[in-house]
Amino acid sequence: MKVLYFAWLREKAGRAEEQVAPPGTVTTVQALIDWIRERGGGPADALGDMAAVRVAVNQEYAMLDHPVKPGDEVAFFPPVTGG
Amino acid sequence: MIRVQRDDFDVGAELGRLTGGNTAIGGVCVFVGLVRDMAPADKKGADKVGAMTLEHYPGMTERQLERIDREAHGRWPLEETLIIHRHGRLEPGDRIVLVAAASRHRQAAFDACQFLIDWLKTQAPFWKVEETPEGARWVESRASDDAAAAKWTSTERAATK
Numbered sequence A: 001m002k003v004l005y006f007a008w009l010r011e012k013a014g015r016a017e018e019q020v021a022p023p024g025t026v027t028t029v030q031a032l033i034d035w036i037r038e039r040g041g042g043p044a045d046a047l048g049d050m051a052a053v054r055v056a057v058n059q060e061y062a063m064l065d066h067p068v069k070p071g072d073e074v075a076f077f078p079p080v081t082g083g
Numbered sequence B: 001m002i003r004v005q006r007d008d009f010d011v012g013a014e015l016g017r018l019t020g021g022n023t024a025i026g027g028v029c030v031f032v033g034l035v036r037d038m039a040p041a042d043k044k045g046a047d048k049v050g051a052m053t054l055e056h057y058p059g060m061t062e063r064q065l066e067r068i069d070r071e072a073h074g075r076w077p078l079e080e081t082l083i084i085h086r087h088g089r090l091e092p093g094d095r096i097v098l099v100a101a102a103s104r105h106r107q108a109a110f111d112a113c114q115f116l117i118d119w120l121k122t123q124a125p126f127w128k129v130e131e132t133p134e135g136a137r138w139v140e141s142r143a144s145d146d147a148a149a150a151k152w153t154s155t156e157r158a159a160t161k
Helices: A008-013 A029-039 A042-046 B011-019 B060-075 B106-123 B143-153
Strands: A002-005 A017-019 A054-057 A073-077 B002-005 B027-034 B052-056 B078-086 B088-090 B095-103 B126-132 B135-138
Touching (some): A002 A008, A002 A042, A008 A042, B002 B060, B011 B027, B011 B078, B027 B106, B060 B078, B060 B106, B078 B106, B095 B106, B106 B143
Antiparallel strands (some): A002 A017, A054 A073, B052 B088, B052 B126, B078 B095, B126 B135
16 A cells, blocks of 8 residues: 655655555554554654545545555645645 | 646647637636735745745646546536646746636636636645745645635536526
8 A cells, every 4th residue: 555645744754655564454544544653653743633634545535434455545635725 | 628737837828729729619717826925014025935835746636637627517518628737836926827717608717717716726636835934834724715615516606507
């Protein structure tokens, strides 16, 4: 599974992307977040307050209960500010 | 048509290309977004905010812009549409975004143009980081932008056109 971080989440995570292989019990966005938090480090800090974080799975906006599976691309980023 | 690019664009040339050869078009409505000087009015010169950098999510950006574009074509009778969004480092006064909607009659062009920029601002994965004397500062999203986009989720405005 590929995990991407953008904007200040990227800075906080200390990385723009990483390949992860969470256990098979990680089947939703929320479970992935919990797993990343347990793992600790920069990515755990970046996902500390999900109120300020948006999620996309395979480049489509997704809710926390959205399913995830090996091979998916999961992105975490703040509310967008383009235009 | 959508385009995500680092380079500037020529508004006149883009509109010429957009409408050229399609004589069914009766009007084209255009919005051009510029980098605004974000410094408070009482601050001049050295305290002014300088440049900003636009980061985006390659792949998802194009996907979301295409979705927004399709949605506009589904709601209004449009002949042509164009969305150009820049990324990278931009100075105050630089063009950031162009949205254009061309139709037979002006009302659809006006409405679709406003819809496109309102939705783009809340859906397209771009983030602005400003250069300030205190260092880099990520721009926060605005509730007024969410409200502007939300008014289009009520379908009655589109349904009357």
